[in-house]
Amino acid sequence: MTQAPDTQPAGRGTQRIAILGLGLIGGSIGMAAKARAGAHVSGYDTDPRALEQALALGAIDRGAEDLKDALSGAEVAFVATPLGVLERTVQDALAAAGEDCVLSDVGSTKRMLTHACADQRFVGGHPLTGAQTAGVGNSSAGLFDGARWYLTPGTGTSGVLYERLHRLLVSLGAQPMAIEADTHDRLMACVSHLPHVLANLLTGQAAGLIDSDGQLPSVGPSFRDATRVAGANTGIWRDIYLSNAQELIAGIDEFSRRLGEVREMLENGDGAAIADWNEHARTDHRSLLEAGLLGGPVSQLDVSVPNRPGVVAEIALELGRSAVNIVDMTLSPSPDNSQGVVTLWIAGEQSQRARELIAALDFPVSRA
Amino acid sequence: MTQAPDTQPAGRGTQRIAILGLGLIGGSIGMAAKARAGAHVSGYDTDPRALEQALALGAIDRGAEDLKDALSGAEVAFVATPLGVLERTVQDALAAAGEDCVLSDVGSTKRMLTHACADQRFVGGHPLTGAQTAGVGNSSAGLFDGARWYLTPGTGTSGVLYERLHRLLVSLGAQPMAIEADTHDRLMACVSHLPHVLANLLTGQAAGLIDSDGQLPSVGPSFRDATRVAGANTGIWRDIYLSNAQELIAGIDEFSRRLGEVREMLENGDGAAIADWNEHARTDHRSLLEAGLLGGPVSQLDVSVPNRPGVVAEIALELGRSAVNIVDMTLSPSPDNSQGVVTLWIAGEQSQRARELIAALDFPVSRA
Numbered sequence: 129m130t131q132a133p134d135t136q137p138a139g140r141g142t143q144r145i146a147i148l149g150l151g152l153i154g155g156s157i158g159m160a161a162k163a164r165a166g167a168h169v170s171g172y173d174t175d176p177r178a179l180e181q182a183l184a185l186g187a188i189d190r191g192a193e194d195l196k197d198a199l200s201g202a203e204v205a206f207v208a209t210p211l212g213v214l215e216r217t218v219q220d221a222l223a224a225a226g227e228d229c230v231l232s233d234v235g236s237t238k239r240m241l242t243h244a245c246a247d248q249r250f251v252g253g254h255p256l257t258g259a260q261t262a263g264v265g266n267s268s269a270g271l272f273d274g275a276r277w278y279l280t281p282g283t284g285t286s287g288v289l290y291e292r293l294h295r296l297l298v299s300l301g302a303q304p305m306a307i308e309a310d311t312h313d314r315l316m317a318c319v320s321h322l323p324h325v326l327a328n329l330l331t332g333q334a335a336g337l338i339d340s341d342g343q344l345p346s347v348g349p350s351f352r353d354a355t356r357v358a359g360a361n362t363g364i365w366r367d368i369y370l371s372n373a374q375e376l377i378a379g380i381d382e383f384s385r386r387l388g389e390v391r392e393m394l395e396n397g398d399g400a401a402i403a404d405w406n407e408h409a410r411t412d413h414r415s416l417l418e419a420g421l422l423g424g425p426v427s428q429l430d431v432s433v434p435n436r437p438g439v440v441a442e443i444a445l446e447l448g449r450s451a452v453n454i455v456d457m458t459l460s461p462s463p464d465n466s467q468g469v470v471t472l473w474i475a476g477e478q479s480q481r482a483r484e485l486i487a488a489l490d491f492p493v494s495r496a
Numbered sequence: 497m498t499q500a501p502d503t504q505p506a507g508r509g510t511q512r513i514a515i516l517g518l519g520l521i522g523g524s525i526g527m528a529a530k531a532r533a534g535a536h537v538s539g540y541d542t543d544p545r546a547l548e549q550a551l552a553l554g555a556i557d558r559g560a561e562d563l564k565d566a567l568s569g570a571e572v573a574f575v576a577t578p579l580g581v582l583e584r585t586v587q588d589a590l591a592a593a594g595e596d597c598v599l600s601d602v603g604s605t606k607r608m609l610t611h612a613c614a615d616q617r618f619v620g621g622h623p624l625t626g627a628q629t630a631g632v633g634n635s636s637a638g639l640f641d642g643a644r645w646y647l648t649p650g651t652g653t654s655g656v657l658y659e660r661l662h663r664l665l666v667s668l669g670a671q672p673m674a675i676e677a678d679t680h681d682r683l684m685a686c687v688s689h690l691p692h693v694l695a696n697l698l699t700g701q702a703a704g705l706i707d708s709d710g711q712l713p714s715v716g717p718s719f720r721d722a723t724r725v726a727g728a729n730t731g732i733w734r735d736i737y738l739s740n741a742q743e744l745i746a747g748i749d750e751f752s753r754r755l756g757e758v759r760e761m762l763e764n765g766d767g768a769a770i771a772d773w774n775e776h777a778r779t780d781h782r783s784l785l786e787a788g789l790l791g792g793p794v795s796q797l798d799v800s801v802p803n804r805p806g807v808v809a810e811i812a813l814e815l816g817r818s819a820v821n822i823v824d825m826t827l828s829p830s831p832d833n834s835q836g837v838v839t840l841w842i843a844g845e846q847s848q849r850a851r852e853l854i855a856a857l858d859f860p861v862s863r864a
């Protein structure tokens with residue numbers, strides 16, 4: 129393929145971003161990075177039509193000849209390929225990228241990838257966009273507005289590089305949060321992968337009933353809600369299920385156990401137990417609703433840290449573990465580069481908690 | 497309690513309706529019957545506050561002293577009490593109601609009730625409103641607009657009385673459809689009760705994860721959809737679960753079997769089987785979506801029938817079994833009352849199918 133012309137050469141001080149894989153997510157990262165962060169975006173895709181479309185839509189400034197060409201000079205790179213070729217592409221990208229390039233991905237599962245790609249330049253990532261569409265043609269600069277973007281730094285991840293990635297994601301409109309890769313996959317098994325499995329199963333069961341009774345059940349909203357995601361894109365979801373099989377099986381076993389308990393209550397006609405079980409679900413549902421509502425003003429915390437790999441990740445993970453939302457962060461190295469100050473902006477009433485958590489890690493912390 | 501004054505005495509030719517149990521459904525039936533059918537509505541509730549509120553809101557014309565008083569002179573009566581006292585109230589109402597009163601209910605399960613209350617005046621009913629609120633204060637004349645309203649006539653149900661009920665429900669804005677009580681409960685187990693169970697279980701499992709990991713999973717739309725109905729009103733749902741325990745257990749067993757199959761595919765890392773399973777769900781989902789879309793113009797069919805109990809129910813059940821929607825119906829007896837003509841209005845392209853089904857029952861049928 130002939131190299132496409134650069135629609136907007138990068139000036140001095142302009143951040144250079146590479147995107148490998150130009151689908152909905154890759155295209156949207158490009159659009160948001162250009163529109164929100166004024167970045168210069170190089171893109172590459174094995175499908176030349178996707179690359180041409182991304183250029184035509186203005187999702188990228190430059191169409192690269194290959195992966196290495198796309199990564200040339202990049203300070204931040206995203207691998208946004210399908211899950212099936214993700215690990216290989218991340219490995220190739222790590223081999224081709226410069227020493228000062230932070231590399232992330234957007235895959236839906238993180239454990240296998242994070243373990244396979246331990247490199248101080250790599251930070252696993254997973255934006256929760258909930259988009260039902262696919263393809264670079266549906267890309268939008270606003271796709272990540274307000275969206276949680278999980279990051280799974282390893283213990284060796286460079287603090288400088290992590291901070292660069294975090295800042296860029298915030299400027300894209302997202303809300304990055306650090307999380308251990310194993311925890312991420314366990315949570316996703318419960319809140320995303322298992323719900324998709326249940327939707328598929330319920331859909332099949334209802335379709336089977338129609339076949340046997342020859343009658344369409346007029347369905348209420350509970351069924352429509354429960355099956356809305358049934359039969360989601362097979363290529364994508366086969367790979368998600370396979371790459372998180374271990375945690376998903378654990379989730380299924382736990383679910384089966386709970387289902388068996390309800391079956392027993394029904395078999396026994398135990399109204400008191402059923403009422404108690406339903407009340408628990410009511411309480412749990414309210415807790416989940418309440419826990420999802422963050423708000424209030426933002427507080428700034430300055431944390432003094434030694435400038436060694438893993439420090440920023442350590443802080444981000446500690447706060448993530450307590451569900452403290454880091455609205456934004458910056459890292460300012462000292463002149464001799466031996467230490468630095470991490471400045472964190474924390475949402476609302478969580479700042480006191482964040483301060484205590486960081487202090488417990490033995491880093492000096494002050495409120496600005 | 498003092499009998500409340502009649503806000504609008506019934507004139508000649510005005511249909512008299514009784515409502516026993518004044519909650520959201522009972523109140524809405526009253527409002528719709530007054531506004532849409534010009535009916536005179538008597539109401540009764542064991543809670544005097546509900547009765548006063550229903551009068552104040554204009555949901556009923558007259559507050560009755562007791563069940564017998566409410567039923568006095570009624571041509572149509574609805575029992576709209578909680579499921580827990582439904583059967584007893586229907587039995588009491590059948591004992592108190594006149595010979596020419598059709599009596600129905602609005603309970604969410606039908607098998608036990610229909611078997612217990614075999615009477616030519618009784619037709620089990622279940623409107624699917626999907627309302628999330630409760631209480632007479634939330635009543636609305638438009639609650640049933642376009643809503644499926646299942647009817648479960650017994651083999652001995654009077655055709656004249658069934659037709660009267662059907663016509664009234666259509667005038668309330670609903671879409672009545674006859675269905676066998678057993679089939680109704682089996683379908684509801686799959687499309688309503690099981691989804692509620694799954695929502696409760698998933699909610700509890702996610703809440704448990706937060707407890708153990710101390711971290712809030714940022715949830716995507718699949719989880720929100722799958723758990724939206726979790727912890728629905730305990731009093732109502734305990735009774736629904738108990739009254740449909742048999743079919744719900746069967747649904748759970750079928751679901752467990754299907755869940756086990758997926759678990760095995762995951763354990764084997766069988767990508768082809770997972771892809772195939774997901775594609776099936778995709779096809780099933782599309783089938784369900786398509787089957788739910790009825791439309792087109794309405795055709796009129798005239799059916800000559802002997803005037804004996806069960807005939808109208810037989811026709812309605814046969815059409816319901818094939819998912820043919822009866823938009824409206826009337827029954828015109830011959831002068832000597834020995835036979836009659838049932839006129840059916842059938843939605844869109846279903847009229848030919850309806851004609852064939854009725855002809856197969858050996859009733860002369862013609863298209864008007």
